Amino acid sequence: MLFQVEMTVKLPPTMPADEAAAIKAREKAYAQELQRRGKWRHLWRVAGSYANVSIFDVRDNAELQELVAGLPLFPWMEIGVKPLCRHPSSIRDDDS
Amino acid sequence: MLFQVEMTVKLPPTMPADEAAAIKAREKAYAQELQRRGKWRHLWRVAGSYANVSIFDVRDNAELQELVAGLPLFPWMEIGVKPLCRHPSSIRDDDS
Amino acid sequence: MLFQVEMTVKLPPTMPADEAAAIKAREKAYAQELQRRGKWRHLWRVAGSYANVSIFDVRDNAELQELVAGLPLFPWMEIGVKPLCRHPSSIRDDDS
Amino acid sequence: MLFQVEMTVKLPPTMPADEAAAIKAREKAYAQELQRRGKWRHLWRVAGSYANVSIFDVRDNAELQELVAGLPLFPWMEIGVKPLCRHPSSIRDDDS
Amino acid sequence: MLFQVEMTVKLPPTMPADEAAAIKAREKAYAQELQRRGKWRHLWRVAGSYANVSIFDVRDNAELQELVAGLPLFPWMEIGVKPLCRHPSSIRDDDS
Amino acid sequence: MLFQVEMTVKLPPTMPADEAAAIKAREKAYAQELQRRGKWRHLWRVAGSYANVSIFDVRDNAELQELVAGLPLFPWMEIGVKPLCRHPSSIRDDDS
Amino acid sequence: MLFQVEMTVKLPPTMPADEAAAIKAREKAYAQELQRRGKWRHLWRVAGSYANVSIFDVRDNAELQELVAGLPLFPWMEIGVKPLCRHPSSIRDDDS
Amino acid sequence: MLFQVEMTVKLPPTMPADEAAAIKAREKAYAQELQRRGKWRHLWRVAGSYANVSIFDVRDNAELQELVAGLPLFPWMEIGVKPLCRHPSSIRDDDS
Amino acid sequence: MLFQVEMTVKLPPTMPADEAAAIKAREKAYAQELQRRGKWRHLWRVAGSYANVSIFDVRDNAELQELVAGLPLFPWMEIGVKPLCRHPSSIRDDDS
Amino acid sequence: MLFQVEMTVKLPPTMPADEAAAIKAREKAYAQELQRRGKWRHLWRVAGSYANVSIFDVRDNAELQELVAGLPLFPWMEIGVKPLCRHPSSIRDDDS
Structure with a gap:
């Protein structure tokens, strides 16, 4: 199940x-581990910012919470979440 | 070059x-044609809304404008655009 | 899986x-059918408004989209969605 | 009498x-005590955040104030309140 | 039980x-009837606008909903509601 | 002359x-003194918050400024002001 | 007593x-009459817009309401009001 | 050339x-000097706040920047600027 | 004297x-005439929108108002204006 | 490829x-170096603020990110980015 997660880092x-x-080193290791496990499906930098757009692929809302709250940078980020699902016009097999 | 495009449809x-x-049929055909050409890389429905999150892969800003302004639903949508680039923590070859 | 859904009706x-x-009669029948099926777990009026706060219990994001987009009043509503999960301080068995 | 209370924690x-x-331990004890007394009827985590959605069942506005202002995390939270009442389409006996 | 209700009229x-x-004549009659019954305790015009600030005194949230939704101008108004209670520094007997 | 004043306290x-x-003791003494002098006509707590809704009765804008800026909590508050006047539908003699 | 009034015209x-x-001719006549009577002390166009910044000099809030609500363009304007008073650093005799 | 400048002071x-x-003494001296030189044409306190509404009369944008950035309180203020020009309905010779 | 002007077209x-x-043909002719006269110094499309970012070079605020209010699309646009001046770090002779 | 970049400095x-x-000296040197290399095409101060409007000319989104994130003031700025492209009504050869 997919979620768009947008994170903006506000480190003082x-x-x-x-x-x-x-903290950043731990964040990087954590992000790469979740990518390898297939949980963090996409990760892009928003150009001109200290922010990213991510796609998470999780079992349910509870796993989303567990993974996001576990981010080493979690206490310093503003985070927005949107639940995603298959779009009727999509032709990609893995867009869901 | 990647852009996140978020579209919210406001058909009266x-x-x-x-x-x-x-209009929706033309939109669907257009979206699928752009997906086949590799320009519209991802297309997800935002659950609980008449909106989508999309990833476009274009040559430059001008092509983004050409493709977005050509959407049959363009006059009825609110559209947000964010330029994306590779994130230093990404391990996916195609996240850029 | 639970979602908080807030709906504000904007009928002209x-x-x-x-x-x-x-339309309202169809909305009411639809809402009561979803409640009977256990999909629309709670439904409250926000006092002093034409809005409600609801808790949906669905299989996944796709089902949330299917149920919300099927609301007879869907084209006339502003809708906000938040994914919910169990709170570590909850003592209610069914708060998840 | 029901109120939706949304709390976002901003601990530095x-x-x-x-x-x-x-502070969190005192918050948890307080939340569980209010749940046991039937005052804090529902408590959900908003997935991907340090926030919750709650339903309070209180005698009147004064009791809502007393209970919310007594939260150990009160000085570190942004709190939104909405008065709720029975929805004419609800079929649940206890949605009021 | 007191509520502050702010109403802004948007008649086309x-x-x-x-x-x-x-409609305005019916609104006036309704407002004066509620004032006579003690339900609409205060009613002030916000200077320089087509808006008012009101204090309602109701039995509970359900009565607030019944009275506000019954306003003849209800479909043309933006309405904000805040639950009120006694302030510990108030010295007025009737500020609660 | 009446003003609605909304104050939200942001003490660190x-x-x-x-x-x-x-500071709070001085605020309370100040608020009660202004109530006794008839300048601070109403004072309510907004339930579920550290905020109040107040009605001031002053000679003119200058006196409003003098009284509000003199609040001991003034440097820690967000304050909103709305000028009020008699509403044509009011039946209370003292709503002006 | 002075008020800053900002008006943005939204004629369809x-x-x-x-x-x-x-309507505009009546608005102009009305504005010039109020200026001649000393009630509308200043009137400036905001460059690059269909909006103005004005300073009204009125007896009290009630007169402000009477004059603003009487504007021929009142039903088509968004209007913001701020009460003004003498600034302790002002050296102009008529800035109050 | 006129500009409306709105300043809100946020001294910790x-x-x-x-x-x-x-700092305030230097701000006052600076404000009075600019008034004497005819650059700061009007200065009003917004009642109920630590803010002002001002009208600057400057040669061009560059002078506006020089004068505003030179304010002793500049680092602690939120400042909004609007370019003004003569309104076609104004009858005052000096409203431009 | 330079102004940044951002225009978003909202044609129904x-x-x-x-x-x-x-209307668009008249807008284009008008825009090109102002560019030829040196008044509209830059004109860019914001990619993915029906909006532009422009730099105007005018004599004063009054000329800005005259030129912007004369745009054939003026009644259908949301317009934002920012006064610009030379930046101390600029090395371009014509950035002022 | 052009981007509008708006930067607001928030140095404590x-x-x-x-x-x-x-920091400001390094920022100035960096800005001038990028201007000389043709990457930072325009740089204007927003009059009455500690902010600028800039036009960047970069190879792609990745270079935009590299240049913006390298700004010495980057950790203290709020930054907004808009992708630009040629406007069909532009007559300037270099507006693209």
């Missing part, structure tokens, strides 16, 4: 550089 | 049913 | 009374 | 972990 | 003058 | 408890 | 030209 | 009193 | 095609 | 003056 510029680097 | 309920059906 | 005051009555 | 990420844990 | 300027006058 | 949770208590 | 482009011209 | 309540007083 | 889809074509 | 007034000066 005053955070010590090594602390920020450590 | 007073439009005659056959007129609406004709 | 100029719609003929019998036409409005017919 | 810089709050010491044990201080945050203590 | 194209409505025939006698039709508008008839 | 990190303010020392005795400092907050002192 | 489909209004017959002579009807629009007649 | 935690700023030491003497520091705030010093 | 129900306008007869020849009427729309006639 | 409490940042030490030399630290702010150092």
Whole structure:
């Protein structure tokens, strides 16, 4: 089941550089692990911003919550979620 | 080059049913043709709405304008556009 | 799987009374049928408005879309959707 | 008398972990006590967020104020309130 | 139990003058009847607008809905509702 | 001359408890003094919030400014002001 | 007593030209009469729009309501009102 | 050339009193100097707020920027700017 | 003197095609005439929309108003205006 | 390929003056280097603000992201991006 997730990172510029680097490294490892498991199906940077557009593929709402709330950057992000489903005009087998 | 395009359809309920059906049929044909040509890479329905989330893959901004403005439903839609690019944490070859 | 659905009805005051009555009668029958089937779990009027707060219990996003888009009043409503899941502090067995 | 209450938690990420844990523990105990007393009728997590949708069942506006203002997380939350009442299409005995 | 109700009238300027006058006359009679019954406790015009600020005194949310939805101008108004209760600093006996 | 004044308090949770208590005590004394002088005609808590709805009765805009800017909590509040006047449908002698 | 009034005109482009011209002529006469009487102290066009910024000088809120609601274009305008008073840094005798 | 400038001051309540007083004193001197030079034509307090409505009379956009950016309170203000010009219905010689 | 002008066209889809074509033809001629006269310095389409970003170079606010209000599409557009001036970091001779 | 980029700087007034000066100096050098390379085609100050309107000319979305995210002031700015393309009414050779 697919969800569009939009994340905007709001790290305070005053955070010590090594602390920020450590959080970002954990975020990257977490994101790549979820991609490998097939849960985080797409991940794009929004050009000109510190934000991304993502497509999650989860079992249900509960798994979406578990995965999003587990993001290392979760406390510093504004996050928007939209449930997706197959569009009647789609011709791609995997758009659902 | 990728763009996220979000479209919300605002067809007036007073439009005659056959007129609406004709526009929607042309929209569907247009959307499927662009998908076949690889220009409209993803197309999802936002659940609980008359809206979609789409990913376009175009040569440049001019082609984006040409394709979006050519949508048969274009005069009846609210459309939001975000330029996308590769995210440094993506592991998918085709997320760019 | 639960979703909070908020619906605000925007019927034009100029719609003929019998036409409005017919749509509302179909809406009521539809809502009661979905409640009997267990799909529309809760339905409350927001006091002082022509709006409701609802809880839907569906198999997946696709079913949510099918049920919401099938509402007779769908073309005249503004609709907001939020995916819900179990809250770790809930003690009710059926809050999920 | 029912109210929908939506709460979004905005705990600063810089709050010491044990201080945050203590507040959350008190919040959980408070929420469960109100549920047991029948005042906090439903409590759902909004998937992909640190927010909840709740249904309160109170004697009057004054009791709503007393219960909401008493939340241990009250100073760190954005809270929206909507008065609810029975919907003419509801078939559930307890949707009021 | 008190509620603040804010109403903004959006009558279309194209409505025939006698039709508008008839609705407004019914609205006035209705408002004065509710004031006489003690249900509509205060009614002020917002200066420089076609809007009012009102205080309703009702038994519960259901009565608020019944009275507001019964306003002859209801289909042409934007309405905002806030539940009120006694303020700990109030010294007026009837501010609750 | 009447004004509706809506105040939302945004005291930082990190303010020392005795400092907050002192400001609130001064606010309460100030509010009660203005009520006794007939300047602050009504004061209600908005249920489920740290906000109030108030009706001020002042000589002119300048006195409104003097009284509002003098609130001990003024630097920590978001404040909205609406000028009020007699509504043609009001039947209360003192709604103006 | 001064008020800033901002007016944005929303005449429908489909209004017959002579009807629009007649309303505008009455608006102009009304505006000039109020200026001559000293009630409409300043009137500026907002460049690049069909809007104005005005300063009204009235006896009280009731007179503001009477004058603004009497504008021939009142049913077609969005209007914002702000009460003004003397600024402690002003050195102009007539800025109050 | 005239501009309406609206300024809302957001001084943090935690700023030491003497520091705030010093900035405000410089702001007052600056405002009065610009008024004397004819650049800051009007200055009104918005009643019930820490905000003002001002009319600037400058040579061009560049001078507007120079004067506004030079305000001692500039780093603590939200500022809105609207270019003004003569209104065809104005009868005042100096409303341009 | 430069202004950024953003225009979004809201032509109703129900306008007869020849009427729309006639207005657009006049708009195009007008836009090209202003470009030739050096008044409309830049004109770009916002990709994926029926909107443009423009840079006007005018003598003063009054000329901006005259040129913008004269646009054949003016009654059907939402228009935003920002005054521009030279940026201290610009190295282009004509960015002012 | 052109993009409009609007940047609003939100440097905290409490940042030490030399630290702010150092960041601004790096920002200026960066902006001028990009202008010389032809990437930052226009740069204007929005009069009455600490904001700018810019036109970037980049190879693709990825280069836009690289250049914008590299701005020394990036962590302290709110940034809006709009993709631009040639307008059919433009007569300037370089408006694309």
